[in-house]
Amino acid sequence: MPLSGLSGARGRRWRAEMLPSLTRTGGAPLRRLASAFSRRALSPRVPYAINGGGGGGKLQVYSRPSLSRDGASGPSRRGMSFCSRALDVGDEAPSSSAAAGSESDLSAPYLSVHIRCRPEDAEVLSEALLCFGASSVTVDDVADAGNLDEISITSIYADGEDVASNVSNAASSAGLDYSPLYETSVGKQCDWVATMQETHESTQVADDLWVVPKWRAPPDPNATNIIINPGLAFGMGEHPTTKLCLLLLREVIKGGEHVLDYGTGTGVLGIAALKMGAAQSIGLDIDPQAITSASENLLLNGLHPTQMPVYLVSGNAQPSCFLSEQTNLESSRGTYDVVAANILMNPLLELVEDIVGYAKPGGIVAVSGILEEQVPKVEEVYSMYLDRILVSEMDGWACLQGTRRA
């Protein structure tokens, strides 16, 4: 029986930067952490927006964080915080003036309190702790504590909160006939952006093909290294669909080709094609974020913007609805040697004529972003336009390629 009702859905504030850094510790007990999950936290900057957490905030978040006790596992270049205020969900009132004061200082340390109580009291006590000013509450998994007499709750407070009175108030309001034991430790904020960057590794796609985050040195300077600044756009090299497309490009690009990257994201495919010897790449996307990102990554790789023009196209699934200055894009239809589209099944099906239309007769069309079980549907539609269809698969994802009929 999962501990429900730990959510701070009743307007508690949820601060992302208040969580101690999550580190990989194998034997950590399963902890369950439920919190108000702001819709905004989910809204992606990709086309075809998702809807997370239906009607009644049904999205539950189960996490397995092993809280690092010292909280100092990241470089502490303090002061840079990670989109924290944006995650605040409407709060009725700050619980105390001290808390309100420290709220504005995101570099302030936080208090991590380990409270021990009987397992049957954990749920009501954690609710009470949230009501009396805890910023977050994490309860050890009840299943793990099955035979134990007590369970531990880890609660996080802003610096300067009166922990003693909060805990005793919470205990009495929860109707506990004993005062729970607790210990307090002080955690430091760390720079979450830098901590995140630390965890981004270079991805080896093939023996001589790497996708390297901007802040890392290429592991093999002689290989083809595609340098990417992973931002809000898609295509950091580690996703199976990106890998499949890169492997395909590696196979088909011999030198001098014209390549169209349909739905370019970070521009990873277009840049890769250029590095493999293509004469020119063109990037298309419906997301302005992707255009910015692709242009930046192009420069990071020492390529000239004329080698890979990136166009923003209208995203209402109407093929060929371009801005006026993109008429040269329109006139280039039917001339590309390779067209790669790593998007999703529905847009692939809707835009089939547009996508295939860019390739010259005999040119290669590769579509990805589809799950293995979606392959038959996509194949059915694309087989009307393509010959010699091949499907490659990786981790449940698929990439379909074929040559355009004359």
Place this chain on the structure above:
Amino acid sequence: MAFCKDFNARTQKYKADTPMQVTLTAYTDKTFEFVVKSPSVSWFLKTAAGIETASGLAGHSVVSSLTLRHVYEIAKLKQSDPFCKHLAIEALCKSIIGTANSMGIEIVKDL
């Protein structure tokens, strides 16, 4: 970003703006697993009946009526959920009729 790609790929069969129920398990090594469930029965019923809100006085005021055919179609969709797979379609239908009753939606044989 991987989550967005995964989620969008797995929900391609739903129309945009359909409220989804998702159970997501996030692990400390930045990996995650998630299960996408079908929309809630009440959303299906409201959509099928074309109403914004259910009856405020269920049992007293009937806001709309649906046929058993609707119920059967909803049950078939719900049966694709991992936790509903083992349930008989009759049982699911009964449960959906129960939800409809509590929303003030009458279930009739034919409209």
